[in-house]
Amino acid sequence: MLKPAFPALAALLLSGCSILGSDADPALWVVRDADTTVYLFGTVHVLKPGMRWFDEGVREAFDASDEVVLEIARPDPQAIAALTAQLGTRGGPPFAPEVDAAARKLGMAKGEIDRMEPWLAALTLSQLAVAKAGYGTEDGVEAALSSAAERAGKPVKALESVRAQLMMFDGLSGAAQSAMLDATVKEVPEAGKRLERFVTAWGAGDAETVGAEMNRVAEASPEVADALVARRNARWANWVAARMSRPGTVFVAVGAGHLAGKGSVQALLSEKGLKAERVAY
Secondary structure, eight states: OTTTHHHHHHHOOOOOOOOTTTOOOOOOEEEOOOOOOOOEEEEEEEEEEBBOOSSHHHHHHHHHOOOEEEOOSSSOOHHHHHHHHHBBOOSSSOOOOOHHHHHHHHOOOGGGGBBBBBBHHHHHHHHHHHTTTTOOGGSSHHHHHHHHHHHHOOOEEHHHHHHHHHHHHHHHHHHHHHHHHHHHHHHHHHHHHHHHHHHHHTTTOOHHHHHHHHHHHHHOOOHHHHHHHHHHHHHHHHHHHHHHHSSEEEEEEEGGGGGTTTTOHHHHHHHTTTOOEEEEO
């Protein structure tokens, strides 16, 4: 069974608490050879307004880069709605009453969540809980990076498509999806607090705490961790290794959990003979 870490993980993957005007110094790494520099920056996809993180070393690395690489390009809300309707709609029996009760507390209509596949129901509840706690993607790291790249005329590339991300969830077994939904319903009241703790660690550059949370999730749900973390880390490490064969400077930004803990992108790069060094700033 999934333990109650999943809702915060979903918000972080898809995708903190910040005191208004607070300063953050998230962790940043760099991989270099004679003519190529790749910065690796861990993100959180939702934030509250007012956290200052896009400055100092992060800004310097971004400004020095020729291109920006994100998990996905700036998403089209209408395209996402169409994809979720296509992949996440079901016609089965209603969920347990507590699922509908949790959904209604978060503003959904009675029975609305019963039309969703379990994975989409879990993500929807998680994201509604995060939004209720005051977080939004409009204040998230990717939104700021995309806007800054557009202003600077930097090309933005994507490691994945929206469809590929949603297919990761849709491809989970029925048992994993049901366990995910069950854990999400139990976790919803504490989702904001858990995300706050995660982002506090992120803002402090505390990769060990970020990694510990991700490892705890991996131990609780090997199938979800393999699909959402391990396989993606392997693909992205391969991408970085291949990119080192071409000159230039690249700013790569992916979810902070992928750059921390066992099996991180940096660890996989080390196995390929590439050293990722922490940038001091």
